[in-house]
Amino acid sequence: MSSGTAQLLAALFVAAVMGYPSRRSATDLDATPRTTVTFDELSGVRRFSTRTLNYTTLLLEDERSVLYVGARGAIFALNSSDVADGSHRMIHWEASPEKQLDCLQKGKNNKTECFNHVRFLQRLNSTHLYACGTYAFHPLCTSIDADRFTLPSHFEEGKEKCPYDPSRGYTGLIVDGGLYTATRYEFRSLPDIRRNLHQRPLKTEESPLHWLNDAEFVASVLVRESRDSPVGDDDKIYYFFTERAGEETTSFFDKSQAARVARVARVCKSDLGGKKILQRKWTSFMKARLVCYMPYYEVLRSVCSLDGGGWPSTVFYAAFTLSAQWRTMEASAVCRYSISEVQRAFEGPYMEYQDSARKWSRYDGTVPEPRPGSCITDHSRRKGYNSSQDLPNSVLDFVKLHPLMFEEVKPAGGEPLLVKKNVAYSRLAVDRVRALDGRSYDVLFMGTGDGWIHKAVVLGSGVHIIEEVQVFRDPQPVETLVISRTQRSLYVGAASGILQVPLATCARYASCYDCVLARDPYCAWDGRACRETASADSTVLVQDMQHGNEGCRNSTARGESAPPWVFPPRKNRMVLRGDDVLLPCDQRSNLARAVWLLNGTEAPGAGQDRLRVGVDGLLVMDTLPEHSGEYRCYGEERGLRTLLAAYNLTVLPELPRASATPPPRPPAASQAAGDMKVVYVSAITILVGLCVVLSAVLLYVSCLQKRKGKYILGEPRPSSVELQTVSANCLRKGRGSKEEEEDDEDEDGLAYPDGCLQIIPGEAPTAAVSPAKEPPAAAPPPPPPLPSELTNGVGALPNMLRKMNGNSYMLLQQQEEPLASPLYSASFTEELSKILEKRKHTQLVEKLDESSV
Template sequence: MCGGTVRLLTALLVTAAMGYPSRRSATDLDATPRMTVTFDELSGVRRFSGHSLNYTTLLLEDERGVLYVGARGAVFALNASNVADGSHRMIHWEASPEKQLDCLQKGKNNKTECFNHVRFLQRLNTTHLYACGTYAFHPLCASIDADRFTLPSRFEEGKEKCPYDPSRGYTGLIVDGGLYTATRYEFRSLPDIRRNLHQRPLKTEESPLHWLNDAEFVASMLVQESKDSLVGDDDKIYYFFMERAGEETTSFFDKSQVARVARVARVCKSDLGGKKILQRKWTSFMKARLVCYIPYYEVLRSVCSLDSGGWASTVFYAAFTLSAQRTMEASAVCRYDISEVQRAFEGPYMEYQDSSRKWSRYDGAVPEPRPGSCITDSSRRKGYNSSQDLPNSVLDFVKLHPLMFEEVQPAGGEPLLVKRSVAYSRLAVDRVQALDGRSYDVLFMGTGDGWLHKAVVLGSSLHIIEEVQVFRDLQPVETLVVSRRQRSLYVGAASGVLQVPLASCARYSSCYDCILARDPYCAWDGWACRDTASGDSTGLVQDVQSGNVGCRSSSGRGSLPWKNRTVLRGDDVLLPCDQRSNLARAVWLLNGSEVPGTGQERLRVGVDGLLVTNTLPGHSGEYRCYGEERGLRTLLAAYSLTVLPQLPRAATTTSGPIAASQASGDTKVVYVSAIVVLVVLCAVLGTVLLYVSCLEKRRGKYVLGEPRAVSPELQTVSASCLRKARGEEDEEDEEDPAYPCLRIIPGEAPTATVSPAKELPEAVPPPPPPPLPTELTNGVGSLPSVLRKMNGNSYMLLQQQDEPLASPLYSASFTEELSKILEKRKHMQLVEKLDESSV
């Protein structure tokens, strides 16, 4: 572990020396999501899941209001406005038993691989869709009637259009009827970029140099560079992938293994291949290295693109993670302008040196027209109307020089975000026009454990608005598709499809929350935070740039009710303060003065609130909790704390013996009288046997006799004791005259005798004692037991041992005694609201 970390740190230092420095530190780039929304807090999310798995291939047709989903063994057509309304249509497309058996005989997994995983789903023409599946390692493709939503009677061979392996990297597009795909197609074939469904099928070159070196494809995009082109350029398809590097600088980082790097390649849509050289091969294929933050250590995971209506404004957003060999987890997000990509493809070439077996810069002559470029007006004026008209020197050069020397650098020379402990698996982007007239790019970033991060691009950095747990079970977010018409984001994963609203403005309950969120979709209308697309924008307030302008009041004082807290001196009390924003700092004011977060022995400011330990009367006062963020303070909680002094010890110690002595004297008089009465009865009746019988019947009850030593012991109340208190004695109780019964004494006061009382009639059941409170009102229920105090807010259960003999003059039940004690305590409360006091 230490060795991997040292190599990573060395790589960071070397990249700075090689020209990949970041003007900001990794800490500055590691943005914290402002708000965290767990799965149980989700609202407005719709879910679809059938009997299939792996809902990872999504095709949105916004104008038709349909979301097509390719899954394992099925194709679905969902209502784009509500994927969970039950109106979906389904096509069963399972692999045949024969193909599944053949797949098993090849040693493949019968639980994951030997199925038909739909990997490709695109619109073929106005009437049909085109779909391809792995079909248990025998790829097939089909034209699906979109209206009837049925499979055709005959299928097409898919081995050159779809991968065999469902886990293989794959990307595909249909452009003007041509199918452009990139993957490792056949069972043991090399990776390839191909064009099918076209009169001129093409593929990449394999000899003498492999244009692709163990490539894993991630994404592909069409950029319509022919539109409004001043030079008559052609449309291009860009491919993003990872491959093994052959550059001479590779061995500097890790000589034990060949590094893998991110690449971007392009081909021209009108490429027809060469006439004699590069027949049925691309003549416009070129590739360049894609650099984000840590070259040779980063793995490309996802790419998405966006333009403002013209191809010249196209930007690519790419998510990278650290390679699996690294011991730490991190992700980086970079933005690339199309102009930077073009600059790399127009720069110097690289050439493979047989002597060193490395690629190095080529400084020789370059033939005309420029190798790898599309046919333009300049080429046509020279007589080159198609790629088949290109001279052999140009085609030979293309064959041996597919790699460019210049690297594609991120915009601004640094990443937008470097996030630790997160592995981004998928990206999607939307462009929103805010109330300030500017357009902002909003990124949706899915993670490998089922979370979704929503962020807005602000200059050269990202502000993460929120992180949302969209799946309860850990699973990667496989696909993200944005619908501007439905104002929804569709999330594809192994367990199903989710429809998540682009804006969740109702989460922001105040003007401060709405403004500080800096969400381009949301604005404050004076009463609530609402979606800017829901109506007229007049009177709406929004501040995406700075996030602190627009709210009229400077504080939320007076909007929250005061909460009273009363405790005894020496108690611990927790004053909760819920901070919804992860970026806010808790500020506490005691009687108008700020409470420092550190340096106070008895005041501790934490993420849950303010903890006051071993309280003193000087801690009494008014406490206010504010959330401070971007210069604004929001009142979150207000408390009035009262610390009461403890009862004097002298009164407690002196009153006990006096009361005990007085009770003892009264008891002796009563006892002598009882003896006299018994003697008279014996003389009159003349029988001693009757006297002994009376004593046996009264054995085991509480009496007021001569004071004896009592040893209290903390116990629990047994059910048999409660039965005994109600007078429900059984045979077992009678056989044990020393049966221990329990008395409940409130607080810490010493045990005192109780005056005789009459028994309640048997017809009226005694009232049950009130239940003990489940949580102390001073808020320390969740704190460690070492911080809790007993004082006057608890009950102690005491066992009475060596009970005196029963007295005929006292027969009050245990329940009656307890009821009287509790009734007396009820009229001695120190505050009116019991739930607001810990006394």
């Protein structure tokens, strides 16, 4: 058992002990992407990049068809319909040389940190944008006229709105004119949630308790809970972050230090702070723990939300990675949370910090009225509390000392949607699509830390990963994901540039089976091609989201009668008896299983040592006449079989030798030993001769130099023999006379008059003709050449490196060109060739493991 598997099993045991049981195993929670699309296979992708770096802050305004991008030292306005059309506008906003020098003197990196990284970019009002940048560790903010799109001359101090450090976790929103941000602002300040651009600026409390403990912020979401609220509630801003914690259930894996846990916090939009207590501080700040299946999935990476048309249906999707205690493993988890579950935690019991025990535990004392941390509602107003400044001191004192809730926010269904090994998800985006069955499906786009996008659809309590797409050739983290329903595009922000990727590439599915099995809610089969549902007549479309195997024509219960458009051309293969032959079968789906039929009978290789089914095809070893017949390869997925390859294999008997009375052969072992002895003696003789020649040449050159002295008189003469590397220079050199050209043609191009040596790939002649001796007697004429189909497909196979499900391994594909091989050679050569041919394929495993190459 591998160490990673052992750790995963240990974590499952810990999860059960600590109260996070799962009805499904870790294997069931893992999902394999159905198809893999490498960078060279991309289609329909548009790219934008300049000399600027770090295109990580995106603002999409679909109604204006503009994508605003904040980068390092620049702000761009791109055409959202085509980011690569060249119509973009640009604002240069570089840090001044003085600030860069000051940043360098503080010990910061002048190649990464001492620049102006634009971290905030949002719409301020109908005419202006609001932007903030780190400005070489001297943050600045400014308002930008969206129509003129020029940098103004006036700037605002940004130290309370934007972080100093460009790598610091940061999130911000502009809500009804107020700027709500969360980060560690100043150079050595504590993390904080603040409100600016408001008549009542607010921040979190720092004493006697820090409400935030070394927090790294990930995201913030506005939920309009005041709309149609029966209790007259207020809008709320939810913050998602990771921080160090001191609850009694933490530090299970490492008692020496506090573990990092995921949190969700909230504040009320109409909070004005306290009158005497908590002045200019939040009176509505509350936080709760966010759990995802197992305790060690605590590092929160990304959060996105959907409201479904009304705030009561709001759901949050969150991506987690392993905490620092599990450095030997790499895995990600994706969980879904409902707004009702978050509200339940904030309406539950509080926790209190125990000075004697130096930890947080449940508070079971009296809770004052109105409920501490809640927003002002109609019930509060009827009691005379019209704003937070009217709250009694007992409520404000309680809020000050009890910011943490006891109840945890658990995922929907009590378990994650996905647990993916060997993948680190860095960013999430979600879209809701109405399929042909009338149901709405959530489609997740998950960016990885090495430049891939996983597209998945949520089906019940699980996830089906439709495809994995390599969007960057050079591995780099996906920093930002934004979805445009209008343009039907996904915008990807990263260090090297901006990508515009289609939400769906339905044309990639070539058959009805492939289209339906993909279970892509954007795509459906119209009878001739796989098309987007938004651009076709839904009455003729075929789609099956729930089962993924129904709707295609001419399909039987087992799917063996494939429609005519999926029939591949039949290929002929001929091979000599006793040889090995490989019949390739490329599976387009990573979820499909290869099924081979011989003359209509399934599983011809069951119980036979001479037939091996591998990931690249079927290998028939040491062929016999009964192996001849029709071979068909199907890809079986969800009960359907799609024909992928068809072969007619013919096994020929051994061909007769050309000579009627061959000379008697010595035993193979003695003949080989004799031949090897001759080779060794010849090699030693040649080496001794070369040493003698070289010694004589060196002695002659030494004497010549002593005689001539330091200088050489006369014109330099070319040496009679010129040693050169074989290159294109030899091919470009001019020919000699016409007679030389004829001589060259007689020698089949093996020699050139200019002394160049040409190496021609191919088979070596069986016997060399010495120019100093008479040629031997003519050999008997060779037999007729073999038919072009006589090839076993084993030798000279090209390799294609393919990444699938986080692993890398080799797939073999057969060349269609026939491979020539000599039929006659010396007896020893013939025997040796047969031995080597026998040993070419000794084993073909049915399934490669993770360590295979």
